[in-house]
Amino acid sequence: xxxxxxxxxxxFLQWLLLLGVGAFSTGLKAQTKIEKTxxxxxxxxxxxxxxxxxxxxxxxxxxxxxxxxxxxxxSSKAKKKAQSRDLDSPPCEAVPTTGFDDPFGGEVYxxxxxxxxxxxxxxxxxxxxxxxxYTSFFINNNGNITFDEAYATFSSSAFPDALVPPMIAPFWGxxxxxxxxxxxxxxxxxxxxxxxxxxxxxxxxxxxxxALRNTFQLIITxxxxxxxxxxxxxxxxYGDMQWTTGTASGGTxxxxxxxxxxxxxxxxxxxxxxxxxxxxxxxxxxxxxGANDQVSFLDNTVFFFNTCLEPGVDNNIAPLAINAxxxxxxxxxxGETYPVDFNFIPVEPDQTVDAxxxxxxxxxxxxxxxxxxxQCNVQATFTASASNVGFHNVEFLATDNGTPxxxxxxxxxxxxxxxxxxxxxxxxxxxxxxxxxxLSVGGGTFDQYVWSPNNEETSSIEVTxxxxxxxxxxxxxxxxxxxxxxxxxxxxPAPVIDGVNTVCASALTELYxxxxxxxxxxxNLSTNDTISVGAGTYTVTVVGDNxxxxxxxxxTVTTVNTITPVITGDNHTCFDGITTLTTTQExxxxxxxxxxxxxxxxxxxxxxxxxxxxxxxxxxxxxxxxxVVTNSAPAPQILGFQPFxxxxxxxxFVNDTFATYRWVYEGDTLSTADTLVWNGGSESNPEIQLxxxxxxxxxxxxxxxxxxxxxxEALFTVNPESPAILKNTLITFTxxxxxxxxDTLSFWEWVFVPPSADDTLIGSSQTQVYPDTGLKEITLIxxxxxxxxxTLTRSVLIIDTPFVPNVFSPNGDGKNDFFTIPFLIGYPxxxxxxxxxxxxxxxxxxxxxxxxxxxxxxxxxxxYVVTAPTLDEPLKGAVTLIRE
Numbered sequence: 001x002x003x004x005x006x007x008x009x010x011x012f013l014q015w016l017l018l019l020g021v022g023a024f025s026t027g028l029k030a031q032t033k034i035e036k037t038x039x040x041x042x043x044x045x046x047x048x049x050x051x052x053x054x055x056x057x058x059x060x061x062x063x064x065x066x067x068x069x070x071x072x073x074x075s076s077k078a079k080k081k082a083q084s085r086d087l088d089s090p091p092c093e094a095v096p097t098t099g100f101d102d103p104f105g106g107e108v109y110x111x112x113x114x115x116x117x118x119x120x121x122x123x124x125x126x127x128x129x130x131x132x133x134y135t136s137f138f139i140n141n142n143g144n145i146t147f148d149e150a151y152a153t154f155s156s157s158a159f160p161d162a163l164v165p166p167m168i169a170p171f172w173g174x175x176x177x178x179x180x181x182x183x184x185x186x187x188x189x190x191x192x193x194x195x196x197x198x199x200x201x202x203x204x205x206x207x208x209x210x211a212l213r214n215t216f217q218l219i220i221t222x223x224x225x226x227x228x229x230x231x232x233x234x235x236x237x238y239g240d241m242q243w244t245t246g247t248a249s250g251g252t253x254x255x256x257x258x259x260x261x262x263x264x265x266x267x268x269x270x271x272x273x274x275x276x277x278x279x280x281x282x283x284x285x286x287x288x289x290g291a292n293d294q295v296s297f298l299d300n301t302v303f304f305f306n307t308c309l310e311p312g313v314d315n316n317i318a319p320l321a322i323n324a325x326x327x328x329x330x331x332x333x334x335g336e337t338y339p340v341d342f343n344f345i346p347v348e349p350d351q352t353v354d355a356x357x358x359x360x361x362x363x364x365x366x367x368x369x370x371x372x373x374x375q376c377n378v379q380a381t382f383t384a385s386a387s388n389v390g391f392h393n394v395e396f397l398a399t400d401n402g403t404p405x406x407x408x409x410x411x412x413x414x415x416x417x418x419x420x421x422x423x424x425x426x427x428x429x430x431x432x433x434x435x436x437x438x439l440s441v442g443g444g445t446f447d448q449y450v451w452s453p454n455n456e457e458t459s460s461i462e463v464t465x466x467x468x469x470x471x472x473x474x475x476x477x478x479x480x481x482x483x484x485x486x487x488x489x490x491x492x493p494a495p496v497i498d499g500v501n502t503v504c505a506s507a508l509t510e511l512y513x514x515x516x517x518x519x520x521x522x523x524n525l526s527t528n529d530t531i532s533v534g535a536g537t538y539t540v541t542v543v544g545d546n547x548x549x550x551x552x553x554x555x556t557v558t559t560v561n562t563i564t565p566v567i568t569g570d571n572h573t574c575f576d577g578i579t580t581l582t583t584t585q586e587x588x589x590x591x592x593x594x595x596x597x598x599x600x601x602x603x604x605x606x607x608x609x610x611x612x613x614x615x616x617x618x619x620x621x622x623x624x625x626x627x628v629v630t631n632s633a634p635a636p637q638i639l640g641f642q643p644f645x646x647x648x649x650x651x652x653f654v655n656d657t658f659a660t661y662r663w664v665y666e667g668d669t670l671s672t673a674d675t676l677v678w679n680g681g682s683e684s685n686p687e688i689q690l691x692x693x694x695x696x697x698x699x700x701x702x703x704x705x706x707x708x709x710x711x712x713e714a715l716f717t718v719n720p721e722s723p724a725i726l727k728n729t730l731i732t733f734t735x736x737x738x739x740x741x742x743d744t745l746s747f748w749e750w751v752f753v754p755p756s757a758d759d760t761l762i763g764s765s766q767t768q769v770y771p772d773t774g775l776k777e778i779t780l781i782x783x784x785x786x787x788x789x790x791t792l793t794r795s796v797l798i799i800d801t802p803f804v805p806n807v808f809s810p811n812g813d814g815k816n817d818f819f820t821i822p823f824l825i826g827y828p829x830x831x832x833x834x835x836x837x838x839x840x841x842x843x844x845x846x847x848x849x850x851x852x853x854x855x856x857x858x859x860x861x862x863x864y865v866v867t868a869p870t871l872d873e874p875l876k877g878a879v880t881l882i883r884e
Contacts, residue, residue, distance in 0.1 A: 048111070048154075048248045049207050111154070111176050111206055112141060118150030121189060123196050125222040128233060128308030129166060130266045137220075139198055141177065141187055143260070144169035145218065154206065155249040156261040158277060162269030168307070170218045170236040171278075171298075173260035174246030176206040184210045194225035205254050206246030212254040215239030216298070223308055232304040236262065236275075241298045244278045255280050259292045263347075264307055271311055273347045275303060275320070285322075287374045289349040305347070316402035319344045319353045319376070321410045329391070330412065331476015332384040333419035340380040344398035344408065351400045352376070358395040358409075363388035364416070384416040391415050419478035421446075423471055425485040427463070432548035433492040436464045439485065446473035446480075463487050493517060493550035495542045502558050504620040508532045509557055517542035535559035563587075563622035565614045574698035575633045578604050583624070587614035607631035634658060634700035636692035641704060644680070645788035646711045646740065652676045652704070658692040665689070680708030710740030714782045714792035716765075727773050727798050735764040737782045737790070747783040752776070770798045804864060804875055809882040810853040819879065820850040821866065830868035834879075837861060859883045 047053050119139050126133040129147060138150035147166040156172040157164060178184030184204030190197050202213040219235040221228050228235050243254030250257025259279035265272050274288045282294035303320055324342035332338045344353045354372035368379040376398060394412045399405050423446070427439035440460040441449060450472045451461050463469065466489035471482045499511040512530040513520075522531050523539045531538070535558055541551045569581040582602040583590075591613040592603040603610070607630060613623045637655040644650045653675045654661065662669055663676040665688045670676060680686065686707035693699045715736040725731060739745050750761040752768060754776070770776055779793040803821075810817045824830055832848040835841050842862065843852050859882055866875035 051248060053248065111174070112152040114141075120150070121191065121196065123191055125194055127196075127220050128223060129168075130271050130307060131310045132166075137196075139187065139189055142175050143171040143173050143200060143214075143216070145198060145220075154246065155258045156277075158261060159263045159265045159274045160269050160272035161265055162267065164265050164267060166267040167265045168218060168220065168234060169261055169263055169265070170216050170238075171200070171214060171241070171260055171262055173214075173244055174206040174249050174251075175200060175214075176204045176208055176246065178204060178208055178210065182208055182210065184208065185213060185215075192225075195219055195221040195227050205243040205251070206248055209243070209246075209254060212243035214241050214243060214295075216241065223306075229304050232306050234264070234305055234307050236303040238298040238301050240300075241295045242281075244280065244295050260295070262298070263288075264305075266311065268311070271309070273305060273307075273317055275345075275347065287345050288347055290374070316400070316404065316406045317347050318406035318408040319346050319398045319400050321398070321408065322375075324378075324410055325412055329415050329476075330382075331415045331417060331478060332382060333417060333476075333478035334384050334386055334389070335419075336478075337381050337383045338414070340378065340382065340412065342378055344376040344378070344396075344410075346374065346400045346402070348400075348402065351402055353398055353400050355396050355398040358397050359393060362392050362394055362414075364414075365392065365394055382414050384414075386418075389416045389418065415476060417475060417478055419475070419480070421473070421475070421478075421480045423473045423480050423482045425469065425471060425482050427485070427487075429486060430488040430490060431463070431466075432490045432546075435492075436462050437487065439463055439469060439487075441471055441473065441482075443480075443482075446475055448474040465489070490546040490548045491544075492548040493542050493544040495540055495550055495552040497538065497540060497552050497555035499555070499557075500618070501556060502560055502616075502618065503534060504618045505559060507618060508534055509618075511538060511555060511557075513540060513542070513552070518545055519543035533557060560620055563614065563616055563620045565612055565622055565624045567610065567612060567624050567627040569627075571627065571629055572696040572698075573606060573629060573631045574696070576606060576631055578606055579629060580604050581610060581612075581627060581629075583612060583614065587616050589615040605629055630696070632694050632696050632698045634692055634694045634698050636690050636700045636702045638688070638690050638702050638704040641706050643786060644708055645784075645786060646680065646708045648708070648788075649677050649679045650706070652678050652688075652706070654690065654692060656692075658700075659695045660693045662691045663688060664691065678706055680706065709743055709784075709786050709788055711788050712737055712739045712743065712745060712782055712784050712790045714780050714790040716778075716780050716792065716794070718778075718794070718796060725770075725796055725798055727770055727800055729769065731768050731770070731796065733766045733768065733778060733780075735780065735782070737780070737792075739784045740786075740788055743784040743786050743788060745782055746785045749781040749783075751779040751781070753779070773798045773800045804866060804877055804879070806878065807880045807882060808854070809884065811882075811884050817853055818850055819852045819854070819864075821848065824848060824850070824866070824868075827868035827870050830866065830871075833865045835863045835865075837863070854881050854883075857881060 120136050121139060122136045123134075126135060127137070132147075134147050137145045137147055139145055140151050142152075142154045144151070144167050149165055151165055151167065153164075154174040156169070175187070176184055177187060185200070185202040187203065188199050188201065197217060197219050199217045200214060202215050204210040205212060205214075216239065217237040219228060219237070221233045223233040244260045245251030245255055245257040256279060259277040261274070262276050262278070263272060263274035276285065276288050276293045276297075278295045278298070279292045280294045281296060283296045283299075284294045285297040286293065301323060305317060305320060309317070322343040322345055325340070330338060344355050346353050352373050353376040355370050355376050355378060357367055357370070364383045364385060366381050366383070368381065371377040378396060382392075382394075392414045394414070396410045396412075398408045398410065421444055423444070424442040425439050426442045428437040431437045438460055449457055449459055451457075452470045452472070453467070454461065466487050469485045469487060473480050495517065496514045497511055498514050500509045503509045510530060510532050516529065519542060520527055520529055521541045522528075523537075524531060524533065537554050537556045539552050539554055541549060543549055565587065566584045567581050568584050570579040573579050580602055581592075581604075586601060590599050590601055592598070593611045594603045594605050594608070603612075609626050609628050611624050611626055613621070615621050634656075636658060638652055639655055640650060640652045642650060652663075657674070661672055661674050663671045665681055666685065670688070676688070678688065681688065686705050687703055688706055689701065689703045691699055691701055715738070717734045717736050719732040719734070720729070733750065735745075735748055737745060748762065748764050750763070750766045752761075768776075775795050775797055777793060777795050779791060781789060781791050783789050805820065808816050808819050819834075821832070824832075828847065830846070830848055832843075832845050832852075833841060834843040834852070837860070842857060843855065845852065861878050861880050863878050864876065
């Protein structure tokens with residue numbers, strides 16, 4: 001079955017294009033109370049774009065993206081009046097208004113939740129919804145309104161759904177209104193005394209996809225407003241519909257995934273109206289409860305129905321007419337045959353619809369057939385002729401098979417008119433460049449006008465460009481086209497004044513235009529082609545051969561008694577150099593004080609004071625002001641060098657003050673200050689350079705060799721040299737340090753911690769005797785003749801008879817993991833043997849290194865024997881191995 005496509009009027013198409021800027025809010029989930037998860041808007045949008053939102057969670061935007069300066073109106077402007085329209089018949093186009101409320105000022109954009117929380121609209125009438133009268137509703141960005149609470153869910157569900165709050169959804173899908181840098185349409189609303197309107201105008205689909213746009217509108221009324229047909233209180237009105245599903249709902253390029261839902265949900269899982277679910281491009285539609293449908297089926301369609309139903313009583317809702325031309329009068333021209341092809345559909349599942357023609361014997365109307373079913377199809381034609389000029393009303397009655405049956409009456413009004421009209425265009429066929437002419441339509445008064453090529457829809461237009469113009473007019477669907485009207489253009493002249501713009505006192509200069517014209521009017525009222533004038537500002541208006549006028553720009557002549565040449569050039573030289581002087585403009589004669597008698601426009605000079613005398617083309621003379629050329633020869637010197645040790649530094653400075661400084665070493669800039677902290681370069685190239693520039697840009701250079709003295713290396717020997725030394729042994733510490741190149745050692749300072757005698761001693765060697773055991777720290781500080789220093793710290797272990805621990809725990813925790821015998825290292829040639837309680841040897845080691853971890857033996861008590869040549873007698877005892 002071919003779908004009938006109704007053509008909307010240009011007024012409707014214009015209204016769709018001129019909806020204002022705005023955006024509206026949504027809220028969070030309702031009906032069954034569900035815990036809400038707080039989340040920032042930025043995180044919510046990121047998770048949504050990545051497809052990571054939990055479908056089992058309800059999210060609440062915790063932080064606004066706005067600064068809080070946006071004010072949300074508590075109610076709309078109820079005193080607004082709708083534009084004039086015929087309310088005697090149902091509307092077939094979206095309702096235009098005098099102005100939509102825009103709470104965000106066109107500057108805030110969002111996908112699901114508004115920046116400052118849910119947006120609730122107060123209405124001055126009662127809207128009846130399944131037995132409940134509401135005086136407010138929430139606007140949700142995603143193509144629906146809800147009652148009791150806002151609802152932010154962007155993926156739709158089929159109706160009925162008890163988890164979705166009371167909802168009216170002209171198109172529940174993932175609307176995206178974009179961002180300030182990528183606006184994607186607006187969501188807007190307006191409120192009147194008996195009805196309210198919410199419009200989604202050219203909105204995009206998530207995630208910021210503006211390649212496809214949807215335009216649709218919702219109207220709700222108090223049930224008596226003539227803005228909707230009798231016995232209805234809800235209207236769905238559609239423009240161009242291009243997408244169904246966002247990426248966060250599984251869509252690809254606007255389609256697939258979770259389908260969009262069109263209908264009404266009572267919120268209790270029982271009451272609902274479902275017109276369809278849409279997930280694909282195209283025009284196919286098989287009813288509300290068949291397969292998912294194609295979105296272009298909705299293009300330019302309207303649906304009207306009644307939600308004022310008592311729950312449990314009025315559950316059977318009357319059928320709806322699909323694609324029926326029910327609203328506006330259909331104007332048919334004589335000789336034209338208008339096709340009628342539409343459907344009646346049920347809005348509950350498992351129902352069928354039948355229809356009958358109530359009016360008969362309508363001249364020109366031919367009923368082809370009525371096919372009952374889940375889509376009751378009506379096909380007919382209406383043919384206009386000279387015998388049926390006038391108005392004709394055709395009525396159908398559709399009935400479903402519900403219990404009790406519900407009916408819907410559809411009225412189609414035809415008007416037959418004569419179409420023997422041809423418009424004419426009246427106006428001046430040529431204009432001068434920059435001017436305009438008015439073209440008007442003659443030959444009668446018409447309903448609509450469309451001019452070509454500028455598409456203006458008025459009875460007259462203002463033309464400023466040449467070309468071919470025509471106009472198409474209409475009375476109803478009958479049109480007439482004018483013959484082409486050619487508008488030519490004449491180029492306006494653009495005169496340019498030329499001449500000398502300065503004169504000496506009492507002299508005149510001649511002004512003229514750069515090309516000739518047929519007529520002249522100068523601002524001094526002269527009509528000659530050339531004028532002689534003194535000082536002043538002048539214009540000229542000329543007339544070209546085509547009769548078009550043009551006026552020049554102003555031309556100013558100034559008077560000078562004498563002229564004052566200005567010398568230009570560099571006013572400073574470096575190291576007695578030469579600079580070139582000239583004047584800022586050219587003259588007829590020159591006489592330079594540096595080169596008298598030579599008539600040229602420049603002179604090459606060194607340091608000194610200079611003037612120039614000139615004569616211009618008018619014979620006016622003048623002498624310049626003195627021009628002084630100075631000279632400078634900066635001579636920076638690096639000061640402050642003295643010998644220094646490696647890793648030390650010295651401060652270098654300059655002998656004088658300059659504008660800029662640059663210290664350079666091996667091509668790298670080290671500093672741009674007037675001082676340099678110098679740490680020394682490589683031993684092969686210790687040279688640094690200083691480039692100093694004075695206030696005139698002259699540069700001087702100095703260099704300096706600034707080597708450093710290498711540091712000494714501190715070192716000493718210990719005698720006896722052993723990992724451990726017995727207490728009360730005389731120990732000798734002897735210096736073995738080496739000085740840097742070209743330097744000698746001069747001072748030794750010893751520090752013993754803890755001290756056995758003096759803690760600080762002077763000299764190249766020292767001796768110590770330690771009466772007690774432990775780790776002893778020795779530090780040697782050496783100093784050279786140049787003051788360079790180095791420090792070395794070593795330790796010696798002083799031991800006594802070793803002791804053996806009675807427990808260890810090899811559990812890998814880094815604490816007491818080995819069988820450790822302190823100081824045993826001081827007894828070379830030692831032997832350690834370990835036995836179990838039955839006398840079996842489980843471990844033995846010579847020169848024991850404290851590294852036995854029990855070898856995976858079980859917890860228990862073991863026995864050890866330690867011997868060494870220097871031990872008076874073996875060490876024996878028990879040790880406990882603990883494993884946890």
